[in-house]
Amino acid sequence: MFQTSVNSYKPHILIADDSRGIVQLLRSFCEHEGYRTSEAYDGFQAIQMTQTLQPDLVMLDMNMPKASGLDVTKAIRSDTHLFDIPIIMLTGLTGREERLKAVSAGVSDFQNKPVDREELMLRVRNMLRMKKMSDLLQEHNRELEDLVQQRTRELEKVLAEVTEANRSIHEGYAETINRLAVVSEYRDEDTGMHIKRVSLNSREIASALGMDSGYVENLGYAAVTHDIGKVAIPDQILLKNGSFTDLERSLMMKHTVIGAQMLSGSNSPYLNMAEKVALTHHERWDGSGYPNQLFGETIPLEGRIVSLADQYDALRTQRTYKPAFSHKKTYDILTLGDQRTSPEHFCPEVLSAFTRIHL
Ligand SMILES: [Fe+2]
Structure with missing residues (x-):
């Protein structure tokens, strides 16, 4: 079941955790900062909602039913439309091997449970700032690509016109030379x-x-x-x-x-x-x-x-x-x-x- 608070002027965060208590806690943190939130309660739902809503950031529990936090991370990173969404992994695990696996899958940052509100929101702000800059850069690149394509189309049109004009001049020149030469013969x-x-x-x-x-x-x-x-x-x-x-x-x-x-x-x-x-x-x-x-x-x-x-x-x-x-x-x-x-x-x-x- 999706639950979404809508404020189109604020960053949108997807919270995925099978514990309703933790979801409620994280939502209150986010809403206090003025962020919009959506909530998912298992890994499969988290993947679906990420694909549908394309949030600005995802908070993931490591251990969820249907698909783990690692599986959700891999699904997001393999999707060309979603791959740059920041992911903060919430975990009680502190083992080096588990963290390396998570980083390898594409997790952007970690937050240990129990959650420290101030630390978590600091990490969220940093991630959102980077995401915003990344979005701006991509938008700028898209605009540049559009501009290049537009200029290329214009140049191709001009080139085609010049080529046609050259062909016409060339034909006229060749015919003139031929007629002139015929005079000599x-x-x-x-x-x-x-x-x-x-x-x-x-x-x-x-x-x-x-x-x-x-x-x-x-x-x-x-x-x-x-x-x-x-x-x-x-x-x-x-x-x-x-x-x-x-x-x-x-x-x-x-x-x-x-x-x-x-x-x-x-x-x-x-x-x-x-x-x-x-x-x-x-x-x-x-x-x-x-x-x-x-x-x-x-x-x-x-x-x-x-x-x-x-x-x-x-x-x-x-x-x-x-x-x-x-x-x-x-x-x-x-x-x-x-x-x-x-x-x-x-x-x-x-x-x-x-x-x-x-x-
Ligand atoms: Fe001759």
Whole structure:
């Protein structure tokens, strides 16, 4: 049978003892201090009332029917909602072993029977003060956690908006670059398919070389504009069917420098890489390329990759002076050489990555 005095402004103490006389005595002590009390007369009832009422402190008799004070203590300490409730154990036992068992079970403090009122109330006040501080700390932690969760949600929302804005800008940028690059191909190529194939092949080679996804993505965009300087080459040279004069060849070679100039001075990592690619995609590993006769690793990796990807696509494409070669024949020319092309033109590591892809 539960007996509860209600005063919502005062700490709430559960008194559990099978002796009604002791319960009455303890209740009078507590009420004198202005505390609310509830009473239980066996261990099982004490557990139930603790779970239901969640008091601020529990006074427990060590020896009670149905469940001992130790059992009640263990039940309270194992409950995540109750584990921090202070427990004062009332006992006539003074043995060291019994006290150690009680401390091990989670008892906060002891009070020997017969009870000393002044000492007991002093212990109760101390326990309640600690409980109040613990409650305040937990409440503060909860508020902080709520605040962190709220801020996290706000940040996630902003991040999602920024990500979407970046994606939109990125798509617009990529489309603009592609359309710009198509202009450079429009007069002499299959309206942009060449630059798409070179871009794709460059990405595949970069991936095979183990470059990270950011590099591969950048190179995909940079490769698109490798011949953008051709917009400045006159039609009579760009579209000429016969072989070039020295002057025409020299002008044609300038598409590398012109393209790099067109792409220079940007803060964009895409355009910075694109500038390097435009300038160096006709350089050769053995130093026989143009415009600066760079050789070996003085040629930026992106230029070495696009050089091979561009050459592969040129061999696979029909020209006025040659048919479209099969993949097998193109592979053989790049790896074994012919009258115009030599494996020494290409970075060995890049060529090796290419062969791994196309074997
Ligand atoms: Fe070119």
